[in-house]
Amino acid sequence: MLPNWFNKWNSDNPTNIYGPAIAIGVVGGAVLVAAWLVSANQSSAVDSLQTGPRGTGMSVPKFKSDLGEPDPGIAGYMATRSDPVVPQGGEELAGDARENVPPGLEGLTVENYDRLLAAMRQWTGIPDLFEDMDNYQTSVGYTMIGMTQNLNENWDGHVNANAEVGVTCYTCHRGQPVPSDVWFDISPVNERVEGWGAVQNRVTPLSSYTSLPSDALQTYLVDGESIKVHDLDSRVEGVPGVDDYPGIQHAERTYAFMNYISNSLGVNCVFCHNSRAFYDGAQVTPQWATETLGIQMVQELNNDYLIPIAGLLPENRLGPKNGDAPKAACRTCHKGYQQPLQGTNVIKDWPELATTGDPDYGQ
Template sequence: MNRVLPATGLVLVAALLLAGCEKPPPQSVQRGPRGTAMVQVYSPAALADAAVHNAAPEPLPPASPDGPRASQVYQNVQVLGNLSVAEFARTMTAMTAWVAPGQSCAACHNPANFADDSIYTKLVARRMLLMTQKINTEWKTHVGNTGVTCYTCHRGQNVPSEVWFKPLQDERMNTFAGNHAGQNAPADSVGLSALPSDPFTPFLLEDVGIRVGGATALPTGNRQSIKQTEWTYGLMMHMSKSLGVNCTQCHNTRSLSSWGGESSPPRLTAWHGIRMTRALNNEFLVPLTANFPANRLGPGGDVAKVNCATCHQGAHKPLYGAPMAKEYPGLLIAAPGNAQGSMSAADLKVIAPMATISTQAPAPAPAR
């Protein structure tokens, strides 16, 4: 009897330990050349949970494109005025469901005068429409033909669940205690690591060089610091968590900085995504700061900004690639202005060939 009780206890302890393990079998997807260990391993249970959150709503029934234009019937229609009245009403109805379900049109409009621009949410929504159009027309290098809609980020909420503000400056940075540089304060933004918790300001707002592997020895031209390397790794941690992937989604960990034939096509997509996010923050969101009330701003008075998680929310493709945008022609109209989705002259000077890993992989790839 005395021997049975200890044995039973061991079984119970083993059962408790195993309860914390994931159920097999995991699923794996090859992301790079054979033999490079560039494999993504997924938990079926985790994928099932993420699929519920990333389910796209059914499109509204189609509306006739014929008839008078919205700008001919309604006043002060500045963005979608070229749509038919029926399609305009359909788009407005969809936007309400995507962003303000339960609030109706009053979320943005003055019910007594829909042409009135006194409600700040209407001014913001107008700019967000222009931003959506620009993403769908000028940033195909990142979103492809799938595109985005208001729902991609908002998911039925007035404010997307994943936005960021600039952190307050460390009060001790000019004292004997020194500047912690945002480190050693584990944050969700960097996967609860000790890396700098704000990798967004240098790369998604400012244009700090993200490449940390110098081409020459110190100090002959190599100005990449350890601090900058930690910022870069902080952003990589954010991207990994936001997309639900690990480093091998884009990189061959034998040589993280190498492009050539050692990276997968998603790395080039991510390269454009970083630049797209920076452009959206600076062209559309930061200029709206004065339109928001104080309670909608961050602790330092800055506006909410976007990062990778804003759209992806744990999926390697937002909404797992559901092509919502094609159902709403008003969101696919080219916005005025110069294209921002192409490489600059400086970028073109440093591109290097990337081996074709899939039939859809682009030939050139940037080296930084």
């Protein structure tokens, strides 16, 4: 079929055609598989939440596959809910019929107290909660109930910023005696130096696994220092970081804190800030005000409720480096979502935790 000269040339110059053919087949197969993954599964398809004017890059992108998966904690909470029992008058009260009733709950009917106690034991993973007055968990639990009521009663602007959702023990605990995503002071992270060098250039969970400072949560959520990046005026007299205007180290600490907030809520910078003027409080999104209020709220939680219980806790519950009490931050409640439990209303069934006064059973 082919000319003799061609057959002779092939015979004199043998060539391995299998290697290139296999390579072409592998590459072609990979292209087909990639095309199928993109077109059929759409595993990398994204959706976005627009947070500002078009054309400014102000959006929070999310994989559609992630958006389709609810927070697994929601199912855990729904398994513990029960309807409150509206008192009719004349019922026996918990303070008269039960032992070790937490302060403020003595006036509940026995039926409502028992259902709340059963739920709190499930929420915290402590099956004998409040049974033993000598158990440190009883004293800590009393404090935590007061903290929860305070959150619902006095921090409505953050807790219920979009709609009534409230918080309960489950919001943080998720069935565990110690909530996940609590934090301890780990400074200094560099023992052989002092100053700024002692709190940075070490990859830690508190620095979101970067070389940024690891003391941002301590500085902003306990010490209450103002968040600073730079001075808006050029050639300011004085020494940065000393003469009442921020230095580059303050900016690094701020970035560490902002990075932590973004990861805790599963968002990016422009969820709160305007991409054209990060520094300008007059051009931020509504979420900025909610987050600012949240920072103040967490400062109060840490200083008024969590740090003071250090004396009640056993040694194994204290920080490994400085022996401090576990403290809260954004991720302790949010767990990577914009709203804890994705905005599930957890307080409607538990009016006993909504206020320090008499529960509102909707009578």
